[in-house]
Amino acid sequence: MTPVSDRVMNLGHFLTQNARRLPDAPALIHGDHITTWAQMQARVGALAHALIHDHGLTKGDRVLVQSANCLQMLETMFACWRIGAVWVPANFRLSPDDLAYLAQSSGARAMFCGAQFPDHAAACAPHIPAIIPIGASDLGPDHDALIARHMGRMPPEAAMTRDDPAWFFYTSGTTGRPKAAVLTHGQMAFVVTNHLCDLMPGTTEQDASLVVAPLSHGAGIHALTQIARGVPTILPTGDRFDAGHLWALVERHRVSNMFTVPTILKLLVEDPSVARHDHSSLRYVIYAGAPMYRADQIRALQTLGPVLVQYFGLGEVTGNITVLPPAHHATDDASMRIGTCGLARTGMQVQVQDDQGAELPPGQTGEIAVTGPAVFAGYHDNPDANAKAFRDGWFLTGDLGHMDEQGFLYLTGRSSDMFISGGSNIHPREIEEKLLTHPDLSEAVVLGTPDPVWGEAGLAVCVPRPGHTPDPQAVLDWLAPRIAGYKRPKRLILWDSLPKSAYGKITRPMIRQALIERGEWPQAPG
Known part of the structure; x- marks a missing residue:
């Protein structure tokens, strides 16, 4: 049967909903500065209007973003989505030449660039028609100036279908050049719902979330799930990792969840400042990006209590492969399946396959393959990579592992x-x-x-x-x-x-x- 419609909600509507329901509640807290949902919505509307009328952007155009974590970075996300453009955030630690490659490979028509990255802007200028600084710069009117000029304007949310691109999520590129995984509006709506279901059930606007990783990747996905529930996002001040500052923010804002990677979590729990601050508000400390060594797991559980949540996933599946919730974490080896990264995420199917794509029985090692609504739409303009990444509708992760009889997955490592x-x-x-x-x-x-x-x-x-x-x-x-x-x-x-x-x-x-x-x-x- 042919679907009557494949239209889906524009992801930018999450912000619209919060501005209506929680207009005066905090959306983002950065130091002593608080931005409410209504204020953020007004700023996003003005920025979206500027992208259309000052720079001629339309649905499907790509917008590159080179920025450290800040309010303006999240505003570019929602302004892009409001007009149907594609958000292309870069890891701000990339070199200028690496960013120039992203500018070319994405086909971006505009770029937001932090004023502290003039060399990056210069490297991308030959490839991108419009470069908009974030912060005062010689490049022209900056992000805030555009908002001030267009304040009061609010273009309508672009109509989106499930497969319309929302985000080019660049792989970290440990082998070869980074590839742009195309995340779509329909796929990301499932991802947000799944994250809230599997990683942090019961999340409401009464929670608070701390950002401890670049918003260009996994932390940005996590921030979007918080926005979907009206949760205020707390941004640390300063450019360097400071465990004492982070624990002080947890105490001050009664932070209830955070997303990080095992190496950063290890630094947080081993820092003496953890004992000087109240972290009893934490309900979910989510770690991903790599498995956590057992010794580090035990120390984190002893320090923070039963709040650890692990998920396994790649950018191409936006984290949605397996989950190991607090109930399956334990300090006692006899009470925990040591080494597991958990069970298949809700609505997703995971297999361990041999080289021909046949499912292997429990205990046998093979490549981890996954299918379901969280799988991306493929790599942008890269048919060879797509041919290698998919087999019979399964996305091949490149990770090796095995399952036990109950369906718990164990990672052995990357095939490489x-x-x-x-x-x-x-x-x-x-x-x-x-x-x-x-x-x-x-x-x-x-x-x-x-x-x-x-x-x-x-x-x-x-x-x-x-x-x-x-x-x-x-x-x-x-x-x-x-x-x-x-x-x-x-x-x-x-x-x-x-x-x-x-x-x-x-x-x-x-x-x-x-x-x-x-x-x-x-x-x-x-």
Whole structure:
């Protein structure tokens, strides 16, 4: 049967609803400045009018955004959606050349650029007709000036269908160039509903949410779910991570939920400031982007209580693959399925498949595939990537794992992380988990490196806990009875810290590059 209509709600309508129902309630709190829902709606309307009348933007046009977290960044999101344009946020830590690639690949017709990024604006200028600064700049009228000029104008919300693009979500690009995953209005409406259902049930305008990651990616998805329920969003002040400042905000605003990644959560719970501030208001501390090591999980639970929520998902599925709610977290190993990232999200189907696409039985390792309404519409202007990413309607994640009899999923690692030593497949994650149970180690990464005898051999790069300097060989000797001999790293080296991506993740390509730069990467045999 042909659908009578495929029209869906414009995502910008979430803001309209809040401005009607909660006009004087806080939408965004940044330092001592509070913006209400009515104020934000008026500013978004004026900005949308400016995009149409000053810059000629129409439905389907892409708008690139280079900005640190701020009110104006969220306003660009809703102004784009109101007129049917596509929001294209960039990780603000990208280099100017990297951003210029995004400008070209997205086909953006306008760009909002923070005044503190003049080199980025210059790099993109040859590719984008209009560049609008956020903050005072020599580039012309800025974001706030446009709003002031058009205040009082409110263009109607563009009519949208399920598959109309809303957001180009750029992958982090750990291999090759970043790709633009196309997130649509209908898909994102499901994602918002699913996040509220699975990650933070019972969320209302009485809650408060703290932003501790770039709004260009997962934190932006999380912020949208808060906006859907009229929850005020709290933005930290300052440009650098400050655990003490974040815990003070939790106490001051009675923050009830936050979204972060395991490495940042680890820093938060290990900082002494956590004991100086009241965090009893927290109901959901959501972590994603990478699995959390068991030792870090236990410490977070002991420090914060039963508030942890893990989800597994990629930008292409907007986080909607599995969820592990508070009820399935425990400090007692006997009470928890250690290593699981949870069960399939509501309305989504997850399989572990072999190379031909057949579903594997419980306990067998294969590639994780997913289907359901949260799966994106494909990569923008990239048919080759789409052909590789989909098989028989399933999105192939590139992640390896297995399921147990009850449907709990366990990640083994990325297929690209695996290395082969003496003919045996080795997945680094298992080794890292064992290393992090050593009392003197804080962080650990294992990579496969060239080896003249075995083809590849494991190299462990570890960070000691403060005040500890373990002997590398002693750590390897300690590991010996705890893991199969063929999996044991051949070498272990200690660093003061590990490099992390702009999203706070530890990535193997970055570790490999650092090893090369330090002269510690083995030469390939021959």
